[in-house]
Amino acid sequence: MAFPLEQRCTLLCMILLLSAANYCYSQTYLSKATYFTTDDGMGNPTGACGYGQYGKTANGGQVFAASGRLYQNGAGCGACYLVKCKEEGLCRDGGVKVMATDSGEGPGTDFILSYRAYGKMAVPRMASLLYSLGVVDVEYRRISCHEAANLVIKIVEHSNYPWYLAVVPFKQGGANDILSIELNEKASDTWTAMRRVYGAVFDFQNPPLGELKIRLSVNGSDGQKWVESDKAAIPKYWKAGITIKTDIQLN
Template sequence: MACYSLFFSLILLLAAVCYGQDAFVCSRATYYGSPDCLGTATGACGFGEYGKTVYNGEVTGVSRLYRNGAGCGACYQVRCNIPTHCSEEGTQVVVTDYGEGDRTDFILSTRGYAKLAQPGMAAELFSYGVVDIEYRRIPCHYRHNLLLKIHESSRYPLYLAIVPLYKGGIYDITDMEIWQDDCKEWIPMRRAYGTVFDIPNPPRGPLIIRFRFVVEANAEVKWVQLASAVPSDWKAGIEYNTTFQLN
């Protein structure tokens, strides 16, 4: 009976560590190599070059947190659980890709993985390959306004694909719509993949766009409308400043 009590106590202790007042969740993390230690421009979120350097290259691919692309752009604090090797604060990373490892939720860039370690202990931490971690969602903070990038696959004026960049706060972008003035209605854009939203035969003229932002934890919903956020002569590959910040 004493053994069962001890076992049950350990279960409660682990639960308290993984789901305590700081709302950390237990998981595992690994890393992927790249020549420059940054992210990848071919990530599943569709960020392109932005996905390499955002957050100083401290980025991550995720598995179940990807949520069919809704998790793209989310920021997390990740810290590992080896007292002799791991720093107390760990690393702060932004989701730019999808990936699956050995029962891992995070596949960090090498720069992000190195930040898990105490000073001088990064090489030892890399030798583990996979480490136990705990993580929590945190707000993203940028000095930039929200940018709307016209994806390179867009073809003026017949096909428009948009990628939101520098999404601040703790919100997810779940929907994007364009105002169709002749019909006097909002036309939903399709989530093509990751955080890329597209529409064939978009309206002519400066585009009025609105986003549906959701906080997953408490189901808070917020619609934000941006008038003339994209000009009538939009071009593929160009980023347009919305002058809007969501924090």
């Protein structure tokens, strides 16, 4: 079956876009990694993503501060990578799965790993030698954090009902990056964009009253798309500090 030239060009562009997305999520890249220390070897609860205590304990404390190109002005918060160091005789073949909860970089490094995550790259009884190197060559690729699960959002503590609403979404699974968030008062047909304040934190001055639905623009291995809650995600009388499990799944 023959297609007109315009249709053939459109089909070709779609194929190239899909191929590029799949390539990005399966390709292995080279970089360097170092580590930071905390009292317990886990994450930093004051990390740039705004996750708070979740940024400390997420993924069992195997977290990292991402370089600018992985952090992506906050869109890369919550992304997971498989990182393998290249020091022969010191590093495990399996590498370590880490989650981005902060931003930072050194000379040539894309990953500043938590002390715990950095040590997990070593073969048994070789962690001390790996730590002594300080910076190591690594290969890495993007992976899903977990199996698909419902998105959880937290109303940030400095929110002030009903005049100021700030939320932080916690990606519970999949490999989707959250690019933007919009709100819709349940009785309205109008979607209004929230502002990305920093990291994964979005806010809204004088938000709509009533129950609020949310939708997210996400980018993942299957390209960019909108995902929307089927029912109200934020209650009419929301309170600062509450955590809400939505009906949105990120694949």
